[in-house]
Amino acid sequence: xxxxxxxxxxxxxxxxxxxxxxxxxxxxxxxxxxxxxxxxxxxxxxxxxxxxxxxxxxxxxxxxxxxxxxxxxxxxxxxxxxxxxxxxxxxxxxxxxxxxxxxxxxxxxxxxxxxxxxxxxxxxxxxxxxxxxxxxxxxxxxxxxxxxxxxxxxxxxxxxxxxxxxxxxxxxxxxxxxxxxxxxxxxxxxxxxxxxxxxxxxxxxxxxxxxxxxxxxxxxxxxxxxxxxxxxxxxxxxxxxxxxxxxxxxxxxxxxxxxxxxxxxxxxxxxxxxxxxxxxxxxxxxxxxxxxxxxxxxxxxxxxxxxxxxxxx
Numbered sequence: 001x002x003x004x005x006x007x008x009x010x011x012x013x014x015x016x017x018x019x020x021x022x023x024x025x026x027x028x029x030x031x032x033x034x035x036x037x038x039x040x041x042x043x044x045x046x047x048x049x050x051x052x053x054x055x056x057x058x059x060x061x062x063x064x065x066x067x068x069x070x071x072x073x074x075x076x077x078x079x080x081x082x083x084x085x086x087x088x089x090x091x092x093x094x095x096x097x098x099x100x101x102x103x104x105x106x107x108x109x110x111x112x113x114x115x116x117x118x119x120x121x122x123x124x125x126x127x128x129x130x131x132x133x134x135x136x137x138x139x140x141x142x143x144x145x146x147x148x149x150x151x152x153x154x155x156x157x158x159x160x161x162x163x164x165x166x167x168x169x170x171x172x173x174x175x176x177x178x179x180x181x182x183x184x185x186x187x188x189x190x191x192x193x194x195x196x197x198x199x200x201x202x203x204x205x206x207x208x209x210x211x212x213x214x215x216x217x218x219x220x221x222x223x224x225x226x227x228x229x230x231x232x233x234x235x236x237x238x239x240x241x242x243x244x245x246x247x248x249x250x251x252x253x254x255x256x257x258x259x260x261x262x263x264x265x266x267x268x269x270x271x272x273x274x275x276x277x278x279x280x281x282x283x284x285x286x287x288x289x290x291x292x293x294x295x296x297x298x299x300x301x302x303x304x305x306x307x308x309x310x311x312x313x
Contacts, residue, residue: 001084002016008103016120016312018093020053020093020120021044021121022278023126024125025130026057026061028075028168029168030169031076031187032159035188040154044123049273052088052090054091055095056079058096064099067211074222074276093124097115106133108142123145124153126156127156128155161186171186174186188232190279194219195220195259197215209262209296214261215259217226221238226286228245230277230278233277235273240252245286284302
């Protein structure tokens with residue numbers, strides 16, 4: 001998959017020669033609803049013997065319209081992960097548009113001319129709620145007016161789960177409350193975070209449960225405080241682990257939030273390694289234990305539950 005970064009005003013020479021089918025959306029999470037959009041676009045591309053292009057932005061556009069723009073926003077999928085998922089869904093081209101201050105005042109017609117016509121799209125596929133400016137004038141219902149018959153428009157109906165729309169907002173709420181099982185159901189795959197293994201306090205070793213401490217980007221959304229059944233990918237190898245998201249309350253009240261994972265049957269030194277964590281199930285909330293002995297007893301139970309979850313003896 002070819003990745004093309006566009007910054008307004010972009011250079012026309014960056015656009016590949018040839019027509020394409022274009023899937024539009026921010027696609028945070030690339031959940032089942034987003035997948036339906038991209039799969040429909042792929043189907044149209046195959047039918048028209050054209051390449052599939054997927055367009056996203058480097059940040060959530062709506063934050064640029066806020067009076068006080070936050071220093072960072074937490075996402076379900078950072079750009080690298082999002083692009084991986086686009087490639088898995090068959091995209092030939094991924095356009096990553098920088099949503100800067102020059103994009104904010106852009107009118108709907110200008111967006112269509114530059115970011116649809118300008119990239120040679122013959123067909124646009126997007127979710128029914130997609131907007132490309134102020135939602136009351138720049139939505140899928142008004143797109144035909146701006147298209148002027150120059151490209152086909154396919155609006156994909158929202159997917160629902162148990163009568164509720166599958167949305168990035170709802171999935172973020174589930175992640176924030178630790179309901180990983182339901183979040184994964186809506187995502188269509190295990191929620192994943194990435195980060196680097198860093199040095200911690202090494203307390204896990206002293207109690208027989210050594211952990212790897214993972215530092216992620218401030219923009220990466222992390223599940224709610226608790227203990228989780230996870231899989232961790234290190235150097236292309238998969239390991240089962242029980243992850244603790246918390247503040248080390250048993251050892252004091254002044255610690256920052258950490259992600260620590262005890263990997264089963266793993267003892268290598270992996271400091272500095274980039275790792276991927278797949279989150280499967282929240283086994284319990286976080287508890288402040290009276291002493292290390294109580295903590296050890298609970299960790300032994302957690303290990304049994306983790307093995308049971310993954311079908312290990």
